[in-house]
Amino acid sequence: MLEELGTNDQGDMIINVGPQHPSTHGVLHLVITLHGETVKKVEPHLGYIHRSIEKMSESLSYRQFSYVTSRMDYLSSHINNHACALAVEKGLQLEIPGRAQYIRVILDELTRIASHQLWWGALAMDLGAFTPFFYSFREREMINEVMEETCGARLTMNYIVPGGVMFDLHPDFQKKVKIFLAEFKSKIHEYNELVTGNIIFQNRTKGVGYISKENAISYGMTGPSGRGSGFKCDVRKLHPYELYDQLKFEEITEEGGDAFARYMVRIREMEQSMNIIEQLIDNIPEGDFQAKTKAVLKLPKGDFYSRVETARGELGVYIVSEGGTTPYRIKYRSPGFSNLSALNDLAVGGKLGDLMATMGTLDLVIPDIDR
């Protein structure tokens, strides 16, 4: 398996990228076969950050198990919690108060923006430009402050719980979100000037890491990575949950199928997310923020599946219940795992530098892949 000796019989160089490497953004281990600078094969090795979240969840109650999902895709922890809450609510057949739905959707979209901002900075850093990273953090900080006020956390939120949200909003929430929206509208223009329009950036990403729509579908690529190949896979449109069927927003797709198309999908998605928040932020209804539930939740016998659109693609939560207070089995369908599976197809034939652009635009979060 691991050809540690360094070369194979065709004289190609075999190089281990990771588990500790600046651009794998986590503990991903890639065994790359290089012919000169040209990539001939990429073989990802997983498991360095496997915490057996699915198995652990079997001994956690229905109120508790969503807490560990914040540690899966830590950049969209709200959305992960949301998926878990939706599955449990499906089992309990709970009606969620309108206020809670509004709060959930706004926070989901804020999370999506924050995640894309971080991705934008990290991608630029993978391509050798350091400055965008700091710019993206400047705006992300505003979202993080809103999050901190709302749920007391900045990364692992655990705010969306079965039945609604954990507490009511902070009084400053609407004001601060509006300030952020006004500020970020002009800043996204700055992002485009600094990176999108840059000729070096365009040369580095256009035509790099190409995947056709058919292949993207067969690999199960979802989220912006799938939509970059023209695959309409937005769960918010296909299987609307919460308020998404009442909202006006565009499903962003690009036909390019290359790194630049995936980049543009995410940039345009940030604008759409702002658009969604703008529709909701002034109309948050008064009322309860949580439905009345029993202290100990018990799901009826059966299996329940919920799917949401995280910043990286489709997250599925599959709960098998035996009727007890803990799930019998939990399975997560994480977007990062399927997106990573396409990496070999995307990277072969490109240069070593292209591999970084490809991985950057797949937007991999390793704890999401390993769970």
Added chain:
Amino acid sequence: MFSLEKLVSIIQAWLQSTLRDPWAYVVVCVMVGVAAIALFAILGLMLVYMERKVAAHMQIRLGPNRVGPMGLFQTTADTLKLVMKEGLTPDGADKFLFNLAPFMVMIAAMLILAPIAFAKNFQIWDISIGVLYVAAVSSVAVIGILMAGWSSNNKYSLLGAMRSAAQIVSYELSAGLSILAIVILSGSLKISDIINSQADGWWIIKGHIPVIIAFIVFIIAVTAETNRAPFDLAEAESELTAGFHTEYSGMKFALFFLAEYINIFIGCAIGATIFLGGWMPFHIGNWEAFNHVMDFIPSSLWFIGKTVFLIFLIMWFRWTFPRLRVDQLLNLEWKYLLPISMVNLLVVTLMAIMGWHL
């Protein structure tokens, strides 16, 4: 008025009056050597500090501000740390080459200091083939980099070294050709002659568009030759972790790091000398009063100011642009810069023959 020229002549007169001739030269050699090494250390420290401050301001940060006033001693503290660190040699490395490589890079950088005119009549060695010497010695550094990459017994290092070699060898060409443009205009390879030919105006101003093109090509080539972003493929952090110096630690790493900054300084000093007039003050035609005020600024300040401006330019590139890919890097040189500078050289030659630049 402060002048390095006077300082030099005072020291020289004093030495010649107190010591016999061969001994005076020995003492002068030792003094120059000590001064060069001291300059190295100071330049390295100041440029690293400058880089960090420039980067910080471009990235909405403050940069180092804890050690000493405005963080001035931060780089000193870093150097002390590096000196005290253990210099590891990896298993399976070619020990002799591994230890020699940083010194090769350093010596190459040090040798180019010789013909640079830091101020009026303040120059270590005004060699008659000055520009040629600079071009020749600056390409020695690539041997050191190749050595480092090969002897480390690390695949990242090897890839970095190969990239670096391809890059430096190709960008030498356009750097050389753009320097040649000025050599043709000034009619001499000697650094002091090139500076004196700019007494009535810097080449960038009186050389019209062809010299401006040569200047742009030169700046790009210098950025590439010093392995700086957007051409930092040799040490591309996100691809090769640290490229050719992945396995180096402690003082050996510091030597590579220092050599990078010295090379930037030298590249920019050469650029300032041949395009921006070196220590020549800025003069406008027959504005007597203005020219007199400009003359009052010491020549060393003119030189340092121009060099620092060019260094700032190169730092600005680094913190703005993404990195090129290796094939794009070579395409840029062989398909664009080289043809452009060749045609440009022809235009400059024509200009020199017709006397349009006067």
